[in-house]
Amino acid sequence: MRVTGRSLFDKVWDAHVVSDVPGGPSILYVDLHLIHEVTSPQAFDGLRARGLRVRRADRTLATMDHSTPTAPRRADGSLPFVDDAARSQVATLERNCAEFGVTLHALGSEGQGIVHVIGPEHGATQPGATIVCGDSHTSTHGAFGALAFGIGTSEVEHVLATQCLLQRRPRTMRVTARGALAAGVTAKDLVLAIISRLGVGGATGHVLEYAGAAVRGLSMDGRMTVCNMSIEAGARAGMIAPDEVTFTYLEGRPMAPRGDAWARAVERWRRLASDDDARFDRELSLDAADVAPRVTWGTNPGLGVAVDGVVPTADEAPSGERAAWQKALDYMRLEPGRPIAGAPVDVVFVGSCTNSRLDDLRDAARVLRGRKVADGVRMLVVPGSQAIKRDAEAEGLAEVFRAAGAEWREPGCSMCIAMNGDEVAPGKLAVSTSNRNFEGRQGRGARTVLASPLTAAASAVSGRIRDPRELLR
Amino acid sequence: MTERTAFTAVTSRLAKLVRDDIDTDQIIPARYLKATSRAGFGANLFADWRESEADFPLDRADARGAALLLAGRNFGCGSSREHAPWALLGAGFRAIVARSFGDIFRQNSLKNGLLPVAVDEATHAALVACADEVTIDLDARELRFAGGRVGFEVDAFSRDCLLRGVDELGALLARLPEIEAFERRHA
Numbered sequence: 116m117r118v119t120g121r122s123l124f125d126k127v128w129d130a131h132v133v134s135d136v137p138g139g140p141s142i143l144y145v146d147l148h149l150i151h152e153v154t155s156p157q158a159f160d161g162l163r164a165r166g167l168r169v170r171r172a173d174r175t176l177a178t179m180d181h182s183t184p185t186a187p188r189r190a191d192g193s194l195p196f197v198d199d200a201a202r203s204q205v206a207t208l209e210r211n212c213a214e215f216g217v218t219l220h221a222l223g224s225e226g227q228g229i230v231h232v233i234g235p236e237h238g239a240t241q242p243g244a245t246i247v248c249g250d251s252h253t254s255t256h257g258a259f260g261a262l263a264f265g266i267g268t269s270e271v272e273h274v275l276a277t278q279c280l281l282q283r284r285p286r287t288m289r290v291t292a293r294g295a296l297a298a299g300v301t302a303k304d305l306v307l308a309i310i311s312r313l314g315v316g317g318a319t320g321h322v323l324e325y326a327g328a329a330v331r332g333l334s335m336d337g338r339m340t341v342c343n344m345s346i347e348a349g350a351r352a353g354m355i356a357p358d359e360v361t362f363t364y365l366e367g368r369p370m371a372p373r374g375d376a377w378a379r380a381v382e383r384w385r386r387l388a389s390d391d392d393a394r395f396d397r398e399l400s401l402d403a404a405d406v407a408p409r410v411t412w413g414t415n416p417g418l419g420v421a422v423d424g425v426v427p428t429a430d431e432a433p434s435g436e437r438a439a440w441q442k443a444l445d446y447m448r449l450e451p452g453r454p455i456a457g458a459p460v461d462v463v464f465v466g467s468c469t470n471s472r473l474d475d476l477r478d479a480a481r482v483l484r485g486r487k488v489a490d491g492v493r494m495l496v497v498p499g500s501q502a503i504k505r506d507a508e509a510e511g512l513a514e515v516f517r518a519a520g521a522e523w524r525e526p527g528c529s530m531c532i533a534m535n536g537d538e539v540a541p542g543k544l545a546v547s548t549s550n551r552n553f554e555g556r557q558g559r560g561a562r563t564v565l566a567s568p569l570t571a572a573a574s575a576v577s578g579r580i581r582d583p584r585e586l587l588r
Numbered sequence: 589m590t591e592r593t594a595f596t597a598v599t600s601r602l603a604k605l606v607r608d609d610i611d612t613d614q615i616i617p618a619r620y621l622k623a624t625s626r627a628g629f630g631a632n633l634f635a636d637w638r639e640s641e642a643d644f645p646l647d648r649a650d651a652r653g654a655a656l657l658l659a660g661r662n663f664g665c666g667s668s669r670e671h672a673p674w675a676l677l678g679a680g681f682r683a684i685v686a687r688s689f690g691d692i693f694r695q696n697s698l699k700n701g702l703l704p705v706a707v708d709e710a711t712h713a714a715l716v717a718c719a720d721e722v723t724i725d726l727d728a729r730e731l732r733f734a735g736g737r738v739g740f741e742v743d744a745f746s747r748d749c750l751l752r753g754v755d756e757l758g759a760l761l762a763r764l765p766e767i768e769a770f771e772r773r774h775a
């Protein structure tokens with residue numbers, strides 16, 4: 116028996132270990148398996164080849180988001196897929212879900228959206244659960260106190276066939292954000308600051324727990340933004356202990372427990388928080404008040420700076436990273452030694468599983484209301500789900516975007532991964548609320564600057580990277 | 589159980605792409621992820637770098653036909669796409685030698701018979717300078733080259749699966765009674 120207290124991660128992990136494989140990994144039980152069209156077809160083929168069924172279709176939930184068009188249907192009612200491969204990938208998921216009895220929120224249905232947006236919306240994402248998906252941003256669901264992580268396609272097949280995975284126990288790290296975020300500074304800025312501190316591989320092998328007053332002060336939308344980007348520091352997962360904010364969000368959602376079962380669940384969930392004497396393998400803490408709006412200047416999410424800061428020179432790189440910094444600076448073509456604010460912008464993207472929820476759209480609208488997207492700038496606003504689209508339209512946000520000259524699209528991953536035809540042209544600079552600024556992520560040769568919805572909107576109206584605090588005064 | 593070629597030892601020259609933080613979007617760009625089979629990804633390995641860089645290291649004469657790839661730190665970070673190891677295998681690689689690996693990439697590779705080998709800084713520096721053949725011996729858990737021999741870590745379970753050429757799903761399916769018992773306990 117452990118003598119010290121247990122962390123949130125310990126409690127969820129321990130409750131899901133089926134057994135240990137001698138000399139190897141643990142068999143970990145999966146409560147919820149989320150599926151999308153890109154990383155599942157080969158797994159379903161594997162089941163067919165072995166004559167296996169989906170063991171727990173009731174614990175499996177599918178949607179389509181990566182290859183799906185975000186433009187409206189054509190006049191003839193057809194969907195404007197970018198190519199036949201995209202159409203076929205979506206059709207393959209439909210066929211697989213029908214054949215194996217998996218619930219699918221298909222394109223055109225009201226429950227469809229980005230996989231990490233709809234899980235929480237439907238109430239499928241619950242505290243204390245283990246959640247996996249063939250997608251690295253599965254870490255998003257950790258915002259509810261779930262242990263949620265991305266897996267590969269072979270593992271998708273393992274879960275479909277057995278509802279289990281072979282996993283080695285990861286290490287733990289607590290990230291404590293003390294105090295409160297200043298006005299104009301958001302969850303996105305906080306997590307970008309944390310990733311810069313840890314480095315793009317700094318949390319490899321770890322599960323993060325985000326704690327501290329600044330994290331407690333975030334809405335569920337903000338908490339999801341933080342947990343979503345855990346993988347960008349290399350972490351398998353990020354978690355936040357559930358509290359009243361979590362319970363208020365979940366109560367009444369279609370898949371959440373009801374009546375007596377709800378009361379019992381909440382009682383159970385309250386006990387998930389890390390014990391006072393829980394031990395973590397590593398600790399990091401920071402003062403939230405010191406965090407400014409952040410933007411990235413390089414080609415991974417760790418290479419960032421405050422929006423009122425300066426693009427670094429390669430000479431400032433930590434030892435051993437000079438060549439990588441130089442390569443990033445060459446690719447991004449931002450001027451080293453000059454303020455990053457003021458750099459000309461071609462495209463602005465508000466969307467992705469990081470920042471496509473209602474709070475994010477409200478932030479963008481706050482800046483855009485009564486203003487216009489600058490000449491020569493293309494701005495896309497892509498809601499994370501059909502539900503968010505409906506809410507944003509009911510609240511008048513869509514009208515604000517349209518009046519400002521932005522495109523208001525159908526839900527999906529869109530320009531976050533540029534698989535569906537929504538892409539940034541070669542050499543163009545995009546300020547994006549998504550999570551990866553890797554070379555070519557938003558289209559071949561595209562240059563990506565990651566930012567919050569506030570900073571993205573401020574940059575859209577200015578035509579240049581802009582500190583949103585100047586427009587919020 | 590699905591059988592694949594058992595992995596014992598591989599001897600080859602190193603193809604060298606000594607860069608840190610090579611993400612899976614570089615290994616196989618997203619626009620090539622629309623195929624619904626496992627085959628054919630090798631042709632698009634590092635597609636964007638190949639197109640945009642003159643003299644891309646893997647296209648040099650001395651890298652042709654290499655079965656071992658030498659990279660930098662944190663190889664395979666980012667997206668969970670298993671298409672990354674499929675592309676590397678499709679292009680003829682059997683093992684990747686690096687300072688460290690992204691977690692999901694490492695797992696995906698082991699499940700496909702692509703061996704991730706992490707080495708320390710001194711070994712890495714020696715390999716960067718090495719033009720000769722290198723042997724990765726999984727059975728002995730050892731990397732051998734002109735500069736000497738060094739051990740590497742691979743957990744016993746993955747090693748056993750690789751050596752026998754079997755996949756992990758077989759091991760899980762064999763434990764179904766325990767999984768069912770777990771479900772009964774937690775129903």
Ligand code: SF4
Pocket residue numbers: 180181229230231250252467468469527528531532549550
């Ligand atoms: S929005 Fe982007 S990061 Fe999120 S699931 Fe889609 S492609 Fe992946």
